[in-house]
Amino acid sequence: MDICEALVNKKEAIAQDLNELEKFIFPKYQKSEAIIKSQKADQCKNSKKLTADMKNQKEALLKEIDAIIQGKQIEIDVMDSKHQIALDKQEDAINHTITEIKQVIQDLKSLLGTSDDSIVLNYKSRIEKFRKVPSKFRVTLPKFLPYQTNRDQLLQQFGSLTALSIETEEQGDSVLFLADSVSPPGRPMLDFPRLITDIPTIGNGSITHVSCLTDEEIWIIGNDEILNLYNLQGEVLRSVQTKSGNRPEGIAVTRSGDLLYADYDDRSINLVNGTQVEPLITLQGWKPRGLCSTSSGDLLVIMDSEDVKQTKVVRYTDSKEKQTIYLDDKGMPLYTPGDIKNLSENRNLDICKFYPFGITTDSQANILIADFDDNCIHTIDQNGKLLHYIYRCGLQDPWGQCVDSIDNLLVTEWVTGKMKKIKYYK
Incomplete structure (x- = not known):
C-alpha cells in the first residue's frame, strides 16, 4: 500500500469517526446533559416541596396543639366560673347573716337600755340560728399534669421520608442502587x-x-x-x-x-x-x-x-x-x-x-x-x-x-x- 492509498484510508476512518461523533455520540451526551439539568431542576423542586410539606405538617400539628390548648382553656374557664359562682353564693349568704347579726346586736343593746319591763319580759332569744358556724368549702384546685415528651412517638406521628433510589441505565439494562434509608444514622x-x-x-x-x-x-x-x-x-x-x-x-x-x-x-x-x-x-x-x-x-x-x-x-x-x-x-x-x-x-x-x-x-x-x-x-x-x-x-x-x-x-x-x-x- 502506497502513501496515497494510506492517506485515503485514514481520511475515510476520520470521516467515519466524525460522522459517528456528530450524528450519534455527541447528541446522546447533549441529551444526557439536558436530562441532568432537568433532574437537577426536579431535585431542587422536590426538595422545596419536601420542605414545604414538612412545614405544612408542622403547622398542622401546631394547629392541633393550639386546638387542644383552647379546649383546655375552655375547661379552665368553666371551672373558674363554677368556682366563682359557688364562692359568690356563699359570700352573699354570709354577708346577709352578718347584716342580721348586726341588727340583732343593736336590738339587744336597746333592750338593755330600755325602762319598759314588759318588752324585756317578752324577749325571746333569736341567736340559735347563728350558733352554727357557716360551712366552708374544701377546695381541691385543678392541676395540669403534662405527659413526658417521647421523641420517638412524635417522630412516628410527624411522618417519615421514603428512601432515595437512583437508577443507572447502561445499554438498555437497568441496574438499581438504593441510597441509605432516611432513618437515624447507626449509632456506634x-x-x-x-x-x-x-x-x-x-x-x-x-x-x-x-x-x-x-x-x-x-x-x-x-x-x-x-x-x-x-x-x-x-x-x-x-x-x-x-x-x-x-x-x-x-x-x-x-x-x-x-x-x-x-x-x-x-x-x-x-x-x-x-x-x-x-x-x-x-x-x-x-x-x-x-x-x-x-x-x-x-x-x-x-x-x-x-x-x-x-x-x-x-x-x-x-x-x-x-x-x-x-x-x-x-x-x-x-x-x-x-x-x-x-x-x-x-x-x-x-x-x-x-x-x-x-x-x-x-x-x-x-x-x-x-x-x-x-x-x-x-x-x-x-x-x-x-x-x-x-x-x-x-x-x-x-x-x-x-x-x-x-x-x-x-x-x-x-x-x-x-x-x-x-x-x-x-
Missing part, C-alpha cells in the same frame, strides 16, 4: 456495655416483665398478682392488684401512658386507671399472653386456644378486633403453642416475635433478646444479623426488657429480683 455501640445502676425491687426475685412509663418510672410484674410502678431509686410509686387475683401474663404501656395487662386464667385484657382496674377485652375460647401497644395506637395480643393447640396474634383498634394472624410470611406457625411468648413493634413497624423470655427494640430498629441460659442480651439488626452481645454487667437470668427514650436498656433478673439499667450505645 460500646465495646463493653456499662452498668449504670442496680435497682432493687420488693419480693424475692421472679420478675418477668417490665415496661417503661417514662425514663424515670417503670412498671414491673413478677410471679404474683401485684403490678408495681417503680422509680430508678427502687421506690414503689404505685401498687395495683389484678382484678381477679391472678398473676398477670404480660403488660404494655399505651401511647397515652395507660397500663394494660393480660390475665391468662381470666381470659381478659385489663386497663389500669389510677389504682382501679377496668376490663377492656374479654376473650371467648382463647387465653391472652404477650401484649404490644403499637405506635399507631393499636394493641397486639398473643393468645392460646383453650386446648393450647393453637396460637395466634390479634390486632385490636379501640378494643375491636381488626386482624388475626396465625402464620408468618413463610406460611409457618407464628409460635409453638403453650408456654412463654413475647412480641414487640420495631421502629420500622415490623412486629418482632420471640420465644423464650424478653424482647424489646430500640430507636435504631435493633432488636434486643434476653438469653436466660447464657446470662446475656443478643442485639440483632432488623434483618436478623447479629450485632453485639451485652454481657459483663453481672446479668443473672435476664428476662423482662424495655428501653428508655435515649436507648438505655432496663432489664429484670428472674433470680435476684433486681432491675439493671445498662448503657450500650456510645
Whole structure:
C-alpha cells in the first residue's frame, strides 16, 4: 500500500469517526446533559416541596396543639366560673347573716337600755340560728399534669421520608442502587456495655416483665398478682392488684401512658386507671399472653386456644378486633403453642416475635433478646444479623426488657429480683 492509498484510508476512518461523533455520540451526551439539568431542576423542586410539606405538617400539628390548648382553656374557664359562682353564693349568704347579726346586736343593746319591763319580759332569744358556724368549702384546685415528651412517638406521628433510589441505565439494562434509608444514622455501640445502676425491687426475685412509663418510672410484674410502678431509686410509686387475683401474663404501656395487662386464667385484657382496674377485652375460647401497644395506637395480643393447640396474634383498634394472624410470611406457625411468648413493634413497624423470655427494640430498629441460659442480651439488626452481645454487667437470668427514650436498656433478673439499667450505645 502506497502513501496515497494510506492517506485515503485514514481520511475515510476520520470521516467515519466524525460522522459517528456528530450524528450519534455527541447528541446522546447533549441529551444526557439536558436530562441532568432537568433532574437537577426536579431535585431542587422536590426538595422545596419536601420542605414545604414538612412545614405544612408542622403547622398542622401546631394547629392541633393550639386546638387542644383552647379546649383546655375552655375547661379552665368553666371551672373558674363554677368556682366563682359557688364562692359568690356563699359570700352573699354570709354577708346577709352578718347584716342580721348586726341588727340583732343593736336590738339587744336597746333592750338593755330600755325602762319598759314588759318588752324585756317578752324577749325571746333569736341567736340559735347563728350558733352554727357557716360551712366552708374544701377546695381541691385543678392541676395540669403534662405527659413526658417521647421523641420517638412524635417522630412516628410527624411522618417519615421514603428512601432515595437512583437508577443507572447502561445499554438498555437497568441496574438499581438504593441510597441509605432516611432513618437515624447507626449509632456506634460500646465495646463493653456499662452498668449504670442496680435497682432493687420488693419480693424475692421472679420478675418477668417490665415496661417503661417514662425514663424515670417503670412498671414491673413478677410471679404474683401485684403490678408495681417503680422509680430508678427502687421506690414503689404505685401498687395495683389484678382484678381477679391472678398473676398477670404480660403488660404494655399505651401511647397515652395507660397500663394494660393480660390475665391468662381470666381470659381478659385489663386497663389500669389510677389504682382501679377496668376490663377492656374479654376473650371467648382463647387465653391472652404477650401484649404490644403499637405506635399507631393499636394493641397486639398473643393468645392460646383453650386446648393450647393453637396460637395466634390479634390486632385490636379501640378494643375491636381488626386482624388475626396465625402464620408468618413463610406460611409457618407464628409460635409453638403453650408456654412463654413475647412480641414487640420495631421502629420500622415490623412486629418482632420471640420465644423464650424478653424482647424489646430500640430507636435504631435493633432488636434486643434476653438469653436466660447464657446470662446475656443478643442485639440483632432488623434483618436478623447479629450485632453485639451485652454481657459483663453481672446479668443473672435476664428476662423482662424495655428501653428508655435515649436507648438505655432496663432489664429484670428472674433470680435476684433486681432491675439493671445498662448503657450500650456510645
